[in-house]
Amino acid sequence: MPKLIKNGSVIDDAAQILVLDETQAPEALSLPEGQVFVPLAVWQAHKGVLSDNKAVGVWLESHESVDDLAEDLDSLSAVALNFPKFTDGRAYSGAALLRTRYGFKGEIRAIGDVLRDQFFFMQRCGFDVIQPKTGKYSDAQLEEALASLKDFSTPYQAAVDQPEPLFRRARRAA
Amino acid sequence: MYRYDSYDQKIVDERVAQFRDQTRRYLAGELTDDEFRPLRLQNGLYIQRHAPMLRVAVPYGLLSSTQVRTLAHIARTHDKGYAHITTRQNVQFNWPELKVVPEILAELAKVEMHAIQTSGACIRNITSDPFAGVAGDEYIDPRPWCEVLRQWSTFHPEFAFLPRKFKIAVNGATQDRAVIQCHDIGLELKRDAAGEIGFRVLVGGGMGRTPIIGAEITDFVPWQHIITYCEAILRVYNRYGRRDNLYKARIKILVKALGIAEFKRQVEEEWAFGKGGPNTLTEAEVARVATHFTTPAYETQPADDAAYASQRAANPAFAAWARRNVLAHKVPGYAVVVLSLKDPSRAPGDITDAQLDLVAEWADAYSFGEVRATHEQNLVLADVKQSDLFAVWEKARAAGLATPTFGLLTDMICCPGGDFCALANAKSIPIANAIQARFDDLDYLYDIGELELNISGCMNSCGHHHVGHIGILGVDKNGSEWYQVSLGGSQGNDTSIGKVIGRSFAAAEMPDVITNIIDVYRAQRLEGERFIETVRRIGLDPFKIGVYGDAAIIERKQHA
Ligand code: HEM
Numbered sequence A: 001m002p003k004l005i006k007n008g009s010v011i012d013d014a015a016q017i018l019v020l021d022e023t024q025a026p027e028a029l030s031l032p033e034g035q036v037f038v039p040l041a042v043w044q045a046h047k048g049v050l051s052d053n054k055a056v057g058v059w060l061e062s063h064e065s066v067d068d069l070a071e072d073l074d075s076l077s078a079v080a081l082n083f084p085k086f087t088d089g090r091a092y093s094g095a096a097l098l099r100t101r102y103g104f105k106g107e108i109r110a111i112g113d114v115l116r117d118q119f120f121f122m123q124r125c126g127f128d129v130i131q132p133k134t135g136k137y138s139d140a141q142l143e144e145a146l147a148s149l150k151d152f153s154t155p156y157q158a159a160v161d162q163p164e165p166l167f168r169r170a171r172r173a174a
Numbered sequence B: 001m002y003r004y005d006s007y008d009q010k011i012v013d014e015r016v017a018q019f020r021d022q023t024r025r026y027l028a029g030e031l032t033d034d035e036f037r038p039l040r041l042q043n044g045l046y047i048q049r050h051a052p053m054l055r056v057a058v059p060y061g062l063l064s065s066t067q068v069r070t071l072a073h074i075a076r077t078h079d080k081g082y083a084h085i086t087t088r089q090n091v092q093f094n095w096p097e098l099k100v101v102p103e104i105l106a107e108l109a110k111v112e113m114h115a116i117q118t119s120g121a122c123i124r125n126i127t128s129d130p131f132a133g134v135a136g137d138e139y140i141d142p143r144p145w146c147e148v149l150r151q152w153s154t155f156h157p158e159f160a161f162l163p164r165k166f167k168i169a170v171n172g173a174t175q176d177r178a179v180i181q182c183h184d185i186g187l188e189l190k191r192d193a194a195g196e197i198g199f200r201v202l203v204g205g206g207m208g209r210t211p212i213i214g215a216e217i218t219d220f221v222p223w224q225h226i227i228t229y230c231e232a233i234l235r236v237y238n239r240y241g242r243r244d245n246l247y248k249a250r251i252k253i254l255v256k257a258l259g260i261a262e263f264k265r266q267v268e269e270e271w272a273f274g275k276g277g278p279n280t281l282t283e284a285e286v287a288r289v290a291t292h293f294t295t296p297a298y299e300t301q302p303a304d305d306a307a308y309a310s311q312r313a314a315n316p317a318f319a320a321w322a323r324r325n326v327l328a329h330k331v332p333g334y335a336v337v338v339l340s341l342k343d344p345s346r347a348p349g350d351i352t353d354a355q356l357d358l359v360a361e362w363a364d365a366y367s368f369g370e371v372r373a374t375h376e377q378n379l380v381l382a383d384v385k386q387s388d389l390f391a392v393w394e395k396a397r398a399a400g401l402a403t404p405t406f407g408l409l410t411d412m413i414c415c416p417g418g419d420f421c422a423l424a425n426a427k428s429i430p431i432a433n434a435i436q437a438r439f440d441d442l443d444y445l446y447d448i449g450e451l452e453l454n455i456s457g458c459m460n461s462c463g464h465h466h467v468g469h470i471g472i473l474g475v476d477k478n479g480s481e482w483y484q485v486s487l488g489g490s491q492g493n494d495t496s497i498g499k500v501i502g503r504s505f506a507a508a509e510m511p512d513v514i515t516n517i518i519d520v521y522r523a524q525r526l527e528g529e530r531f532i533e534t535v536r537r538i539g540l541d542p543f544k545i546g547v548y549g550d551a552a553i554i555e556r557k558q559h560a
């Protein structure tokens, strides 16, 4: 079973990311068994039926806006944000907005080109599940990569994981 | 200057460990070139023609003598005996080997230095006025604000992978010496009617292939809110800046596409959520940082030191240096000294390890142990007693750091160009040196007066040619190196973008071209008129005639 990082440990995970190819219209719905993330377009076309199904999450492409999910977050337990390339940093803002602006308490999953050298930033922005591409890391490498979550112990600025900046958290001597 | 506490030190130490591991994984083949590239860039590491180039951060240009000694040591042991001061007040090494870079970073960390975010698509080194704290026209010291912003932007998790690099500059004096109009965010410190400190905020300035002057997004943000305001700007940029085309990815393109009014609307809508949140600055934090920038223990000195006056009278060479490279200081009896890195025998902005060691020594002896790096690629001793100036000059002269040309034609800004840079269309250093050789007569230079000449080896504009009174740009024509000349650019309060005068020139023609331009200026100038003022008054045509002859102009007019 594929492995991913959840709240700082490596676990097995069977969730599927539904990707439509060009021939598939979002209106036609056929869901695989088990936990699945559907594209935004599928969610929007089938919200009515999908929103009772706790096994269904939504995944957004980096150009898609979390604002479009704002109304639906109460019926969602998980949102995945895709990194088409790890240098495309839009999902950091997306995750931060989901947590701070929209108060989303469910799972926020980083998917796509997810590399260990960005784990620290992801975690700070509110991603609690980090899913590198299948085959990107061996099981041992993924275990090793957990260390990257702890690259820095006391960051300066406020973020989702640490809502107070250092100057409010610590008494710093002049 | 700012000194690290245990938190600052820990962050920098952890960075060294992180980068050491990243380099190890890269060299072991666990990270691909593409994966490693942004990681090394965010640590100031470019791969260049000859070797990686390492850009070390000098926050807002301030250095302690200890740091300068470490830079000298690095230049000596890990490089070829010199370093380069950049237009954003940083220091570059041109020849370090990748595998020793973690070692270099560890040495830097020992003296509270790093290379964090000196390159890459993230928030870069915050730059400021090199004369902060000593200039007579300063109304608010920008340094504490720069430091507060430095800490906020360091490893900001949301803005580490922006569409493109992001540069912030802060100025707090009547004269803008931080080039705030050419930055992604330019901050001008000011007071409102009630005397409260805040910032006028400019956004979307930048050089590169599309030079744009920043637009005002707000005329006043109270100081408490400057971080949340900047975060709102960055969040809008991070979400909506273009990522499909590298050349259209800077915030300036987004601001232009939306229009400043719509961009402001989006920023302020975003800001409504962040404003008043935890990132709101506290008086205690600003006060804590500001205590690092208190005035040094100045002695009571006569406003005009008698010996200094007689030394100038007795020694014309000293007088010339004092006239050009010594600037007024706000404290009576003190002066600001510009140590010139424009000796014609070296590349503009280059300094050797031995020179760095000497500068550190003079800083300790004469200037409270501090040195500054300037946007114009010189160094500054900011707090020298008038009575010490002669001694400083003698030493600087012996070391080749007293070229008395500050602010003149040969005090040029110049990028590394084709000698070092893989992106270059043309070399820039030999052009700079050829022009310096042509204009080596000091009386002639003094007669020409204040003039900014800026050279870039390609459209990336690292040498700020767009805002040079005279700008020179290296262009590629069928694989050979040519140079395009523009006139009328300017930085500072009345920033303007220069206009190209016509067809480009071969390297060998360049000294003559500059001479012709200067001849037109000297023939046309009014009493006391600076070069840029003459260009603005008479326009480009007289210069085009001076450079290309009448025929070119007449022909163009007929086509028009
Ligand atoms: C030798 C290695 C260097 C490389 C590969 C390099 C590369 C670049 C590139 C690609 C840009 C354009 C970025 C953009 O428009 O988005 C740029 C801009 C710039 N670089 Fe460099 N550069 C180098 C050295 C330097 C040096 C030595 C300086 C200072 C003397 C410098 C200062 C700047 C500045 C001030 C800009 C303009 C920023 C703006 O567009 O607002 N660079 N550089």
Ligand code: SF4
Binding pocket: B415, B416, B417, B418, B421, B422, B423, B424, B425, B426, B456, B457, B458, B459, B460, B461, B462, B463
């Ligand atoms: S302007 Fe061009 S040639 Fe000069 S350093 Fe920048 S990228 Fe290189």
